[in-house]
Amino acid sequence: MSEHHTGGCFCGVVQVEVEGKPEAMGYCHCESCRHWSAGPVNAFTLWKPEAVRITRGEDALESFEKTRASRRRWCRHCGGHVLTEHPGMGLVDVYAALLPDLDFTPQLHVHYQESVLRIPDGLPKMKDVPAELGGSGETLEE
Template sequence: MTAPHSGGCRCGAVRFEASAEPHHISYCHCGDCRRASGAPVSAFVGFLADQVAFNGKSLKSYRNGPVERTFCGICGSPIAYTDKRLDNQIYFMLGAMDMPAYFRPTVHAHVREQLPFLHMPDALPRELKTSVPRPGEQTPEEQRSDGTQS
């Protein structure tokens, strides 16, 4: 399958379409994503923001520091997040995609915060922190090489 990739909220009031392939697909186990999604783990599909178009007028947002999360103002479905530190990137909730089975995650992020009863027996890399480094942070490879990760 190739672009465009589309998705939206549960009630259909918010729709989006990406005109390119994603640059990142991952699971996130951090507490912030858990609270924002209401799920024990989240999965995200990352695109360049300038390759995404939105339709609908009910898109709402909530900002917490550099992170802004968007959701439908009618049905409350979580849609995406952006981070001011990640220029021109947007990460859609995997569940908001029309064809979520197409997007297979390639890494687990923030496994330090993974719930102890959640078992995901795959062979994907597991990062103690982020899988998408922010400016000024070490990359996952640098974290492993300096001994901060196993």
């Protein structure tokens, strides 16, 4: 039996469902995620696109692409962030906070060289992203 997790935007107009298990879970410290989330770090869950489905309110989704690396999507009614598509990686980030019943088990920190909040939790700290996702694969000290 496959796992299903559901969540939605701040007002609930947009609903999203993910199926199966995420490809990765962790924390992003990049400047773009920090500015987008208005927080010092962003908790992510990465999924293959076919595992993510907007089940309600797709017509309420707006998007913005600061770079070709990320297409950020949010609800135009409440401004609530829903997901970020990463076409170069072939993955979709459904923010961990939107999936309350998912057992969020972070595996790593990415873009740690841009960190403004150091988190000494014993997880690997990637300079950017793993090599298999197009990064250097370099790790940093905690």
